Amino acid sequence: MRYAVIPAAGRGKRFGAKKQFVEVNGKSIIEFTLRPFQESSLIDKIIVVAPEEFIPEMETRVEKFPKVESVIPGGCERQESVFNGLKCIQNRCSEVIVHDGVRPLIARKMINDLISAYQEYGVEGVITAVKPKDTIKVVGAPLEGSDFLVKETLNREKLVLVQTPQLFNFEVLLECHKKAAEEGFWGTDDASLLERYGYTVVAIKGNYRNIKITTPEDLEIFKVFLTQFEK
Numbered sequence: 653m654r655y656a657v658i659p660a661a662g663r664g665k666r667f668g669a670k671k672q673f674v675e676v677n678g679k680s681i682i683e684f685t686l687r688p689f690q691e692s693s694l695i696d697k698i699i700v701v702a703p704e705e706f707i708p709e710m711e712t713r714v715e716k717f718p719k720v721e722s723v724i725p726g727g728c729e730r731q732e733s734v735f736n737g738l739k740c741i742q743n744r745c746s747e748v749i750v751h752d753g754v755r756p757l758i759a760r761k762m763i764n765d766l767i768s769a770y771q772e773y774g775v776e777g778v779i780t781a782v783k784p785k786d787t788i789k790v791v792g793a794p795l796e797g798s799d800f801l802v803k804e805t806l807n808r809e810k811l812v813l814v815q816t817p818q819l820f821n822f823e824v825l826l827e828c829h830k831k832a833a834e835e836g837f838w839g840t841d842d843a844s845l846l847e848r849y850g851y852t853v854v855a856i857k858g859n860y861r862n863i864k865i866t867t868p869e870d871l872e873i874f875k876v877f878l879t880q881f882e883k
């Protein structure tokens with residue numbers, strides 16, 4: 653059984669609102685995100701993770717997606733929200749795709765590519781990533797009046813910008829989440845937990861259009877990409 657766990661329990665501090673519920677053309681961001689999972693024949697069930705006090709609102713938003721098995725409460729951090737999702741499908745799932753609720757431009761092809769790569773490479777995790785286009789520097793505490801003190805420049809040929817969806821062997825991901833919780837380790841994505849505990853993760857090409865709506869300008873970019881998506 654292949655589940656998708658969709659963490660959508662963020663508070664939207666950087667955006668200034670719960671962006672998963674923001675509407676564009678009469679549809680909320682979470683609805684855009686769920687559609688390809690609902691329509692994919694390769695996904696059996698979906699778990700949506702929501703802020704506890706917004707579970708009723710989320711349940712209304714997901715009514716038109718019959719694959720959504722349940723809407724469950726999230727935690728303080730994204731990692732805790734995903735962990736809650738994993739715990740509720742324990743013993744019923746062999747593979748799990750984790751995808752941010754606020755990456756609404758995921759295409760069905762990306763889900764297919766991820767699953768094909770997982771089957772082809774036989775590794776514990778497959779993620780999606782794109783190459784950085786800008787120069788990336790490490791910074792330290794700012795000098796007075798500046799924003800950052802520049803320390804060094806990284807070789808971008810060795811870097812990728814990681815997206816979701818990410819696909820994992822369910823038991824491995826659950827075990828890694830348990831260990832991380834015990835150790836108090838917090839990763840900014842799920843693959844970082846597998847890396848920490850010695851499992852193999854490979855990356856396949858993501859898509860520059862698969863943006864994460866984080867700050868208000870991302871919503872403007874989403875609207876532009878959406879017009880192209882729907883053409």
Ligand SMILES: Nc1ccn([C@@H]2O[C@H](COP(=O)(O)OP(=O)(O)OP(=O)(O)O)[C@@H](O)[C@H]2O)c(=O)n1
Pocket residue numbers: 658659660661662663664665666667671672701726727728729730731733734752753754755864865866
């Ligand atoms: N405790 C949390 C925090 C985040 N998320 C989800 O993880 C994804 C990526 O999180 P992010 O973009 O950081 O969203 P927010 O946490 O809402 O943003 P901020 O950090 O600005 O509050 C989003 O789908 C978000 O809803 C979650 O399920 N539980």
Ligand SMILES: C[C@](O)(CO)[C@H](O)COP(=O)(O)O
Pocket residue numbers: 730752813814815816840841842864866
């Ligand atoms: C998981 C993720 O989308 C990969 O890029 C990202 O790390 C989530 O970060 P956020 O700060 O929780 O939005």
